[in-house]
Amino acid sequence: MVMKVYGAVFSTAAMRVFAALYEKDLEFELVPVDMRAGEHKKEHFLAINPFGQVPAFEDGDVKLFESRAITQYIAHVYAGKGTPLVYEGKPMATVGVWMEVEAHQFDPLASKLQWELVYKPKFGMATDAAVVEENEPKLAKVLDVYEARLSQSKYLGCDYFTLADLHHLPTMTNLMGTPLKKLFDARPKVSAWAADIMARPAWAKVLAMRNQQ
Amino acid sequence: MVMKVHGAVLSTAAMRVFATLYEKDLEFEFVPVDMGAGEHKQERFLALNPFGQVPAFEDGDLQLFESRAITQYIAFAYKDKGTPLLCEGKPMATVSVWMEVEAHQFDTAASKLQWELMFKSIFGMATDAAVVEENEAKLSKVLDVYEARLSQSKYMGGDCFTLADLHHLPVLTNLMGTTVKKLFDARPKVSAWAADI
Numbered sequence: 001m002v003m004k005v006y007g008a009v010f011s012t013a014a015m016r017v018f019a020a021l022y023e024k025d026l027e028f029e030l031v032p033v034d035m036r037a038g039e040h041k042k043e044h045f046l047a048i049n050p051f052g053q054v055p056a057f058e059d060g061d062v063k064l065f066e067s068r069a070i071t072q073y074i075a076h077v078y079a080g081k082g083t084p085l086v087y088e089g090k091p092m093a094t095v096g097v098w099m100e101v102e103a104h105q106f107d108p109l110a111s112k113l114q115w116e117l118v119y120k121p122k123f124g125m126a127t128d129a130a131v132v133e134e135n136e137p138k139l140a141k142v143l144d145v146y147e148a149r150l151s152q153s154k155y156l157g158c159d160y161f162t163l164a165d166l167h168h169l170p171t172m173t174n175l176m177g178t179p180l181k182k183l184f185d186a187r188p189k190v191s192a193w194a195a196d197i198m199a200r201p202a203w204a205k206v207l208a209m210r211n212q213q
Numbered sequence: 214m215v216m217k218v219h220g221a222v223l224s225t226a227a228m229r230v231f232a233t234l235y236e237k238d239l240e241f242e243f244v245p246v247d248m249g250a251g252e253h254k255q256e257r258f259l260a261l262n263p264f265g266q267v268p269a270f271e272d273g274d275l276q277l278f279e280s281r282a283i284t285q286y287i288a289f290a291y292k293d294k295g296t297p298l299l300c301e302g303k304p305m306a307t308v309s310v311w312m313e314v315e316a317h318q319f320d321t322a323a324s325k326l327q328w329e330l331m332f333k334s335i336f337g338m339a340t341d342a343a344v345v346e347e348n349e350a351k352l353s354k355v356l357d358v359y360e361a362r363l364s365q366s367k368y369m370g371g372d373c374f375t376l377a378d379l380h381h382l383p384v385l386t387n388l389m390g391t392t393v394k395k396l397f398d399a400r401p402k403v404s405a406w407a408a409d410i
Contacts (some may be wrong), residue, residue, distance in 0.1 A: 050358040051318060062306055066313030073306040093277055093286040100279035103316065105264055146262040 003028040007055035008035050009209045012170035013067040014055040014116070018209060019166050022069040022202035024082030030209070068103060071163055073159060083202070085163045098149075098164035102156075109139045110171040117178040140183050143190050144151030149207035155197075165197050173198060173207070216241040219261055220268035221248050225327070225355050225383035226280040228269040232379055233284040237295035261390075275323040281316060284376055298376045308370030310375035311362075318358075322351040323384045353396055356403055363402035368410075385410075 003018050003021070005028055007014030033054050033075060041052045048056040049065035057063070057070045058076075064070050065110050075085035112135050116127045149156060157164035172194060176184065184194050195205070216234070218241055220227030234241050246252050246267050252263045261269035262278035269276070270283045272290070288298040288387050300308055325348045329340045362369065370377035385407060388394065397407050 031293075050361060062303055064306055066310050066317065067305065069309040069313045072309055076305075077303075090275060090290075093275055093282065093290070096282040096285055097277050100282045101264070104279065112224050142264075148263060153230050191336070 001060055003119075004031050004054050004058040005029070006031045006033050006045070008033055009212075010109075011035075011054045012174065013053070014066040014208075015170035015206050016167055017055050017057060017070050017074070018206045019169055019202055020074045020085060022161070023085060023166070023200075024074060024078050026074070026081065028093070051175065068099070068163075068167060069092070071166065074164055077181045079112070083161065085166065087160075087162070091158050095162045095164050097180060098156040099167060102164060102167045105142050105145075106139075108166060108177060109135045109142065113139065113178075114171050114174045117180065118174045131196060136180065136183070143183055143187055146190050148189040148192075150193050155193065161197065161200070165193070168196060169203055169206075173203075214273055217244050217268045217271040218242070219244045219246050219258070219270070221246055224248075224267045225324075225387065226266070228383035229280040230268050230270060230283050230287070231297065231378055232382055233287045234299060235378070236379070237287060237291050239287070239291060241293060245283075273358050281312070281376075281380060284379065285355065286374055288408050289329050296374065298374075298379065301374070301376065304371055308375045308377050311369040312375075312380060315377065315380045318355050319352075319381060320384065322348040322355065323388060324395055326391070327384050330393065349393065349396065352393070356396055356400055359403050360400040360407075368406070372400065374410065378406075382410060 003026065005014065005021070007017070007030065009015075009018075011032070013033070018028075018030075033045060035054065035199050039045055040049075040054055045056070046052055048058075048208060051065070053065070055067055055070065056065045057073075059073075064073055072086065079086070087095060102103065103104065118133050122128050146156070153159060155161050155165050172184075176194070176198070184191050214225045218227065218230050218234070218240060220243070222228075222243075222245075226329065231243075236377070246258060248267065250370070252261075253267055259265055259271070261271075261276060264405075266278070268280055268283065270286075271277075272286075274304055275286075277286055284298070292299065325344060329345050329348075333340055359369070366372065368374050368378050385397075389397065389407070397404050
């Protein structure tokens with residue numbers, strides 16, 4: 001039975017999962033969830049994710065939600081297929097640190113900025129300049145730490161591409177289409193790392209899913 | 214060389230790490246960081262955690278930060294010592310889901326409430342009632358999901374106590390000393406689970 005991802009092609013959280021599946025050359029079925037119609041808040045979806053959020057995931061009798069739990073499951077269970085996205089032993093400890101950094105330092109700020117600068121205009125809502133002004137410098141400080149880290153390490157978690165890098169892709173790609181691109185461009189190591197990971201063939205496949213809709 | 218935890222005993226993030234070390238009967242040295250004096254923002258500490266937050270951790274030449282990365286390292290590297298805090302194979306996937314839930318669903322609302330109802334009064338600052346009201350409502354919804362989950366599963370991640378439960382302890386304990394305790398008391402499975410852990 002093929003793996004299923006319940007989600008939407010423009011959901012940044014779902015895109016993390018698609019990216020992991022493409023990196024590992026794994027077959028999957030996308031089960032679209034019509035978020036505009038509120039499908040994700042209805043009983044049959046809440047049975048899959050009680051928090052009413054996408055994505056949700058099934059691999060046989062394994063049923064999961066929370067994008068970063070799903071990507072870690074895929075990375076560990078299918079460790080022998082496609083790109084290695086996690087490691088064993090001590091090197092994984094440092095990969096673990098930078099996965100937490102993405103989730104707790106980068107994502108809260110990047111998500112707020114993405115909402116203001118990418119999603120609100122799409123939905124015909126007005127950007128709140130004060131929110132942008134407050135969060136832009138905070139993101140800049142996080143990227144300063146990334147610049148220092150990437151001067152010592154080829155990728156965030158170690159010298160190889162891992163989930164610590166992959167988890168950034170959806171929100172970062174969105175921010176690159178806004179004036180905040182300048183924050184990345186101003187930092188050479190960050191800029192090179194961003195260009196490198198966004199150029200990965202698996203990521204192009206994820207974006208192609210979006211462009212088909 | 215003994216493991217070191219750089220932190221403060223009041224820091225809920227540091228407490229996650231201490232809890233893990235005690236569960237596993239592991240020796241460690243506590244290196245206090247004087248946050249009141251801003252020590253966590255100074256060069257020497259930034260070398261351990263460039264984000265200037267506690268805790269930071271050392272095990273020989275391995276240096277880590279982010280409490281949940283530290284607890285997971287300890288749980289894997291010392292899996293044969295003391296309480297098993299993780300599972301192997303497919304059951305770990307479900308533990309992982311509920312670890313993410315603590316980090317992304319529970320902690321955001323709970324930390325805000327802890328700040329308003331506990332830390333602000335310690336620092337002589339005024340509680341913002343609107344923030345409390347908003348986050349109590351959010352936390353209630355999360356706890357409704359927990360109540361349903363705990364009707365099917367003894368602990369959050371499965372039938373054994375794991376990091377998925379442990380990570381809640383510091384903030385949960387703080388909230389139990391505030392009016393938010395009522396939200397836990399109103400839900401029998403959640404209440405029993407909280408008392409147990």
